[in-house]
Amino acid sequence: MADKTEKKEKPPVVESFLAPGHRACAGCGVALAARLALNAAGQNTIVATATGCLEVFSTPYPESAWKVPWIHSLFENPSAVAAGIEVALKALGREGEANIIAQGGDGATADIGIGCLSGMFERGHNILYICYDNEAYMNTGVQRSGLTPFDSHTTTSPSGSVSWGNRTEKKPLPQIAAAHGIPYVAVATAGYPMDLQNKVKKALGIKGPKYLQVHSPCPLGWAYKPEDTIEIGRLAVLTGLYPIYEMENTEITKVRKLGKKRQPVEAYLKPQGRFRHLFSKPEGKEEIKRIQKIADGNIERFGLV
Amino acid sequence: MSKPVGIVTKPGSSKVNKTGSWRTTRPVFLHKNCNDCRICVMVCPDGVIFGSDSSYDADLDYCKGCGICARECPTDDIEMVLEVK
Amino acid sequence: MKKIIEGSLALAEAVKLCRPHVVSAYPITPQTHIVENLAQMVADGELKCEFVNTESEFGAASVVLGASAAGARAFSASSSQGLLLMAEVLFNIAGMRLPVVLACANRSVSAPINIWNDQQDAAALRDAGLIQFFAEDNQEVHDMIIQAYKVCENPEICLPALVNLDGFILTHAFEPVEICDQKLVDEFLPPYRPANYLSVDKPMTFGALFEPTWYQETRYRIQQTMEEAKPLIEEVSKDFEKTFGRFSGGLLEKYRMENADTVFVSMGSVVGTIKDAVDELRKGGEKAGVLKVRVFRPFPTEAITEALEGVKNVIVMEKMISLGAGGILASEIKNAFYKNPQAPDVSNFIFGLGGRDIPLESILEAYAKVKKQENRDVFVDLRKEALEVTY
Numbered sequence: 001m002a003d004k005t006e007k008k009e010k011p012p013v014v015e016s017f018l019a020p021g022h023r024a025c026a027g028c029g030v031a032l033a034a035r036l037a038l039n040a041a042g043q044n045t046i047v048a049t050a051t052g053c054l055e056v057f058s059t060p061y062p063e064s065a066w067k068v069p070w071i072h073s074l075f076e077n078p079s080a081v082a083a084g085i086e087v088a089l090k091a092l093g094r095e096g097e098a099n100i101i102a103q104g105g106d107g108a109t110a111d112i113g114i115g116c117l118s119g120m121f122e123r124g125h126n127i128l129y130i131c132y133d134n135e136a137y138m139n140t141g142v143q144r145s146g147l148t149p150f151d152s153h154t155t156t157s158p159s160g161s162v163s164w165g166n167r168t169e170k171k172p173l174p175q176i177a178a179a180h181g182i183p184y185v186a187v188a189t190a191g192y193p194m195d196l197q198n199k200v201k202k203a204l205g206i207k208g209p210k211y212l213q214v215h216s217p218c219p220l221g222w223a224y225k226p227e228d229t230i231e232i233g234r235l236a237v238l239t240g241l242y243p244i245y246e247m248e249n250t251e252i253t254k255v256r257k258l259g260k261k262r263q264p265v266e267a268y269l270k271p272q273g274r275f276r277h278l279f280s281k282p283e284g285k286e287e288i289k290r291i292q293k294i295a296d297g298n299i300e301r302f303g304l305v
Numbered sequence: 306m307s308k309p310v311g312i313v314t315k316p317g318s319s320k321v322n323k324t325g326s327w328r329t330t331r332p333v334f335l336h337k338n339c340n341d342c343r344i345c346v347m348v349c350p351d352g353v354i355f356g357s358d359s360s361y362d363a364d365l366d367y368c369k370g371c372g373i374c375a376r377e378c379p380t381d382d383i384e385m386v387l388e389v390k
Numbered sequence: 391m392k393k394i395i396e397g398s399l400a401l402a403e404a405v406k407l408c409r410p411h412v413v414s415a416y417p418i419t420p421q422t423h424i425v426e427n428l429a430q431m432v433a434d435g436e437l438k439c440e441f442v443n444t445e446s447e448f449g450a451a452s453v454v455l456g457a458s459a460a461g462a463r464a465f466s467a468s469s470s471q472g473l474l475l476m477a478e479v480l481f482n483i484a485g486m487r488l489p490v491v492l493a494c495a496n497r498s499v500s501a502p503i504n505i506w507n508d509q510q511d512a513a514a515l516r517d518a519g520l521i522q523f524f525a526e527d528n529q530e531v532h533d534m535i536i537q538a539y540k541v542c543e544n545p546e547i548c549l550p551a552l553v554n555l556d557g558f559i560l561t562h563a564f565e566p567v568e569i570c571d572q573k574l575v576d577e578f579l580p581p582y583r584p585a586n587y588l589s590v591d592k593p594m595t596f597g598a599l600f601e602p603t604w605y606q607e608t609r610y611r612i613q614q615t616m617e618e619a620k621p622l623i624e625e626v627s628k629d630f631e632k633t634f635g636r637f638s639g640g641l642l643e644k645y646r647m648e649n650a651d652t653v654f655v656s657m658g659s660v661v662g663t664i665k666d667a668v669d670e671l672r673k674g675g676e677k678a679g680v681l682k683v684r685v686f687r688p689f690p691t692e693a694i695t696e697a698l699e700g701v702k703n704v705i706v707m708e709k710m711i712s713l714g715a716g717g718i719l720a721s722e723i724k725n726a727f728y729k730n731p732q733a734p735d736v737s738n739f740i741f742g743l744g745g746r747d748i749p750l751e752s753i754l755e756a757y758a759k760v761k762k763q764e765n766r767d768v769f770v771d772l773r774k775e776a777l778e779v780t781y
Contacts, residue, residue: 009687010341012363020331020367021319024350027371044590058319061311061604064595065319069588071459077452080444084412084456084464087440091411091462098590116452179341199601212638219371227372227385231350231568234343261415279591290349311487311608312586313595 007040015067017043022065023057027226029190029216030054030132034103036193037130037214040200041099043068048082049074050104051114054132055137061065069098076113078102078127079120082127098112099204103130106147108172115118121180121209128203133174134218142221148170149241150294152274159277164203167236169294177211184208185247188193189215191233195244195256202246215242223273235268243302258304265292313367319365324351325367330385334362338380357386392568397560398423400528400567401493404535406437407465407575408491409749411462414442414453418472420557425443425467425472433438448502450467451479458488459596461587463539465490469557470497473511477518483550484519484612486596489542489582489691491535491551492520494710496658497557498744508744509658512686513710515720519612521551521619521745522687526643528565530684531555531744533630537572540579547619548584549612554686557661570615578633616688623685630691632766641690642697643682650705652760653734655694655723657683660741660748663697664707667753678757683719689727698727704734706758707753707770709742716740716767737766746771 017038021045024031030053038045043209046069049055053074058065073081082102089095102120104113109131132257136154138142144157153159178185184206188196196214203210215236219226236242238261245255266288267274278284278291297305306356312341321380346354346361353364354374363374395684401424405413413432415425431437436560440457444450447468454464468476473494494512498504517721523538525531529555538551555561586594600608620641627639647653647667654664661682671678681697683690700703706720715721720738727733739756741750753771760766 010343011356012357013343013346013355015317015355017321018352019317020351020353020364021322022336022351023324026369028350028375033372034350036677037352039521045310046460046590056599059313059595059598061600062313062315062318062597063319063322063600063764067316067593069590070595071456071488073452073455073597074478077448077455077479080449080452081456081459082412082441083444083449085460086456086459087412087442087453088457088460088462088464091457092460092588097429115445116449119449122445123442163664179326213329222343227371227376229350229371230372230377264677299366311596311598311600313598314586315594316595377714386464 014031015105018058019065019067021063022240023060024053025220025226027219027229029218029229030105030134032193032198032229033132033190033214033216036197037200038068040197041101041204045099045101046085048073048078048085048102050108052101052105052108052272054105056139073228075108077116077186078108079113079129083120083123083125086127087124088113099264100127101130102127105138106131106133106135107145110171114137121177121182121211121269124208124279126207128200128212130217131211131213133213134216137220137280138218138221148171149280149289153277154274155251160203170212174211174213174247178250180210181250182211183249184210187213187244187245189233189237189238190217191215191230191244199246219253221274224271224278228271232268232271238263239265240266240299240304241265241268241291243298245302250303255302255304258299262305315381318336323366325349325368328368328388329334330370330372330387331365331368332370333386335382335384336360340380342379345378348373348377359386364379371377392566394438394564394566395528396423396562396564397528397531397555397561398750399427400532401425401535401555402431403569405465406431406531407570407572408536408539409464410439410465410581412440412454412464413456414443414444414450414452414466416444416447416462416472418447419498420467420561421467421469421472422494422680423561424493424495430763433706447475448479451476451483454490455479455483455486455488458483458490459486460670461584463582465492467493467495469495470499470511473501474514475780478522480515480550480646481518485608487548488550489539489548491538491542491553492550493535493553493555495557495561496554496606497694505561508709508743508745509554510552511708511741512554513712514551516687520555521549522683523551523685524554524683525560525585526659526661528560528563530638531560531568532567536575536579537626537639541582541619541623542621545584545585547615547622549615549619554658558686568636576632578629583627588664619688620690620693631733640695641685643684644697645680646678647681647697649677650701651677652751652757653679653681653698653701654685654705654707655681656707657686657707657719660707660709663748663750664753667750667757670750670754671692671757689722694723695726695730698734699732701734703760705739706736707739707741707757711740711743728776739768741770755761
C-alpha cells in the first residue's frame with residue numbers, strides 16, 4: 001500500500017496542451033519534450049514552430065494537436081516570426097497576454113536558422129527559443145546537422161569502409177547564444193523531465209531573449225528501442241557527453257554534477273545503432289577513446305565531477 | 306466563393322486520429338505497487354496516461370505502446386503485454 | 391497638402407498615414423530612404439509603431455508575417471537581391487492569406503551586380519500570389535500604398551501586395567505630391583480587424599501541413615481571389631476619389647487612346663517618357679496612344695482586351711525578361727488575346743535593364759521599327775562596345 005503520510009492531494013491528470021492523436025513515432029523524445037515544455041508554459045502561450053518533425057507530426061490539416069495559438073511559417077524563421085508576434089502584441093496593447101515561444105529542431109536552429117536566431121537575441125525580444133536537439137535533420141531522413149555529434153552515423157555522414165561517421169563536434173550553440181549576452185541560457189534533456197519543466201518555467205519568468213536546448217532522443221534516427229528514450233537521455237548527461245546546465249548573462253550558474261553516477265561513454269554509445277560501427281571494428285576503440293576525450297573535456301570545462 | 310482556407314480552428318483536433326491502432330504491445334497498469342509518483346504520466350511522449358490516487362491507466366485509443374512508462378515505473382507496476390488479436 | 395518630395399518620402403508618408411503597427415527594415419539601395427524616413431518618423435514620435443531592424447530581408451519579411459498573423463497591420467520594403475531573399479517568405483505570406491503590404495524599389499538583379507532600375511525583381515515574384523501595383527510617379531506611389539491596404543485587408547481578399555516604384559527614378563526624384571489628409575485616410579482605411587489571428591482567447595493553428603488531398607484547393611482559392619480582386623481594385627479607386635476628391639487608381643490608365651491605331655503598353659515611370667513620345671507622334675499626325683498597366687497581378691486580362699479593342703498595333707515596352715522565353719508583359723498581353731479574332735499585332739521591346747537610360751528617341755525609334763514592320767522582338771539600344779567585350 002502506498003505511503004500517503006507526506007503526500008499532498010494531487011488533482012486528477014488533465015490532457016496536455018499538446019493533445020494526443022499526433023503522428024510522432026512511439027517513444028519520440030521531441031514529442032515528450034515539447035509536451036512537457038508547453039505544459040510548463042501554460043495555456044497563455046503563443047508558439048511559432050519551424051518546419052520539422054514537430055510541425056509535421058502535429059499539424060496534418062485539418063487536424064492539429066496544438067491547443068494554444070500556433071504558427072508554422074518556414075524552416076529557418078520561427079525566431080523572426082515570433083519576434084514579429086512579440087512586437088505586434090506590444091503595438092496592439094496586448095503585451096503580457098501570452099508567453100511567446102519559438103521552437104525548432106537542431107537543423108532549424110543551429111544551421112539554417114542561426115541568422116534569424118542571432119537577430120532575435122541581439123534585438124532583445126522577450127521570447128523563449130527552444131531547440132529540440134535530436135542531433136540530425138530527422139524529418140527528412142536522418143541527415144547530418146551542425147549539432148550532429150562526433151562519429152555519429154547519419155545518411156549524409158555515414159559510417160563506411162573509410163569513414164567513422166560525422167567528422168565534426170557539435171556546434172556550441174548554447175555558448176553562441178550566451179555570447180549574445182542574453183539573460184538566460186539552459187541545456188536540458190527529455191531524460192530529466194522535471195528539470196526540463198523547471199528550466200522552461202524559470203526562463204519564462206525572465207524578461208528578454210532566452211535559449212533552451214533540449215537533448216531529445218530519437219528512437220528511429222538513433223536506432224534504439226523506443227522504451228529507452230528516458231534512459232538514453234540520462235546517459236547522455238551521466239557520461240558527460242551532453243552536460244546540462246544554466247547560464248545567466250554569459251556566466252555558468254548551475255550545472256548538473258555527475259559525482260558517483262558518472263558513466264563511461266560506452267554506456268551511452270552501445271545501445272544506439274548510430275554508433276554501432278564503433279563497436280563492430282577493433283579500430284573503433286580509438287574512436288571511442290576520442291569520444292571519451294570529448295566527454296572528459298566537458299566534465300572539466302563545466303566542473304561536472 | 307474564395308473565402309480563405311488554411312487555418313485549423315479546432316485546437317486539439319488531432320484527437321480524431323486514434324493512434325492506439327499503431328501499437329503491438331500495450332501497457333497494463335497492475336494497480337498493486339503504485340506509489341502515486343506520476344512518473345508514468347510525466348514520461349509518456351503522447352501524454353495519454355490519466356487517473357489519480359495511485360490508479361492510473363493509459364488511454365488505449367491513443368497509446369502507441371512505446372513502453373517508456375513500463376520502463377520507468379520505479380515500482381514495476383506496469384507491464385507491457387503483446388497485443389494479440 | 392502638396393509637398394515637393396522624393397518618392398521614398400511620398401511612400402513613407404503614405405505608410406505613416408496607414409498607421410501600421412509594425413514596420414520591419416533591412417536596408418538595400420535604392421530602398422534605403424524609405425526605411426530611413428520611417429525610422430526618423432518613429433524617432434520623432436510622428437509614427438507610433440514598432441520599428442524592427444532585422445538581420446536580413448528574410449528576417450524582415452518573417453517579422454511582418456508573424457506580426458500580421460498576430461493581428462497587426464504590417465509593412466516592409468526591399469529591392470532586387472533583398473526581394474529575392476524575401477521570396478520564400480513572400481510565397482508563405484500569400485499562402486497564409488496575410489494582408490501585408492510591401493514596397494519594392496525596383497532594381498536590377500545580380501549577377502552581374504547592378505544597383506540601378508529595372509523591374510526584374512518584381513517579375514521574379516510574379517507567381518507568388520502577391521497583388522502587384524506599378525507606380526508611374528510619386529503621387530501614384532503615395533496613393534497606391536493607401537489603396538493597397540484597403541484592397542488587401544478586405545475580408546474577401548486577404549492577400550499581400552507589392553507596390554513597385556522604380557528605383558532611383560522615383561525613389562530619389564523630387565516631384566510635387568499631394569499628401570493625403572490623416573482624417574480622410576482614417577475614414578477610407580479603418581483599423582485592421584482580421585477574422586483569424588493568433589490569440590489565447592481563440593487558439594488556432596496557422597501553417598498546417600496540407601497533404602495532396604487538401605493542397606490544390608488552396609491554390610484554386612487564391613486564383614479565384616485574384617480574379618475577384620480586379621473589380622475590387624476598381625471599386626477601391628472609386629472610393630478613393632469619393633474620399634479624397636481626386637481620381638488615382640484602377641487597373642489601367644489610357645492616354646490619348648481615342649482612335650489610336652498603335653498603342654504602347656508599359657508599366658512604371660517610363661510611361662511618362664512614352665506619353666511624351668506619344669505627344670510628339672500625335673503632333674506628327676500619328677494615331678498613337680499609351681495604355682499604362684497599373685496592376686500587374688492580378689493580370690487585368692479583360693480590361694486590357696477591352697481597352698485595346700480595335701487597335702492594330704500594340705507595342706509592349708518592358709523592363710523585365712523571362713530568360714529563355716522573352717518579354718513577360720508582352721507574352722501576357724498576347725495571351726490575353728488568345729483565339730481572339732481581333733487580336734492586334736504585338737511587338738515586344740526590352741529596354742532599360744540595369745538602369746540603361748531610355749531617351750525619348752528610343753521610343754520613337756521603336757515606333758518607327760513597328761511602322762516599317764522591321765524586327766520587332768528586340769532589345770532596345772544594345773551597345774556595340776558592350777557586346778564586343780571578350781572578358
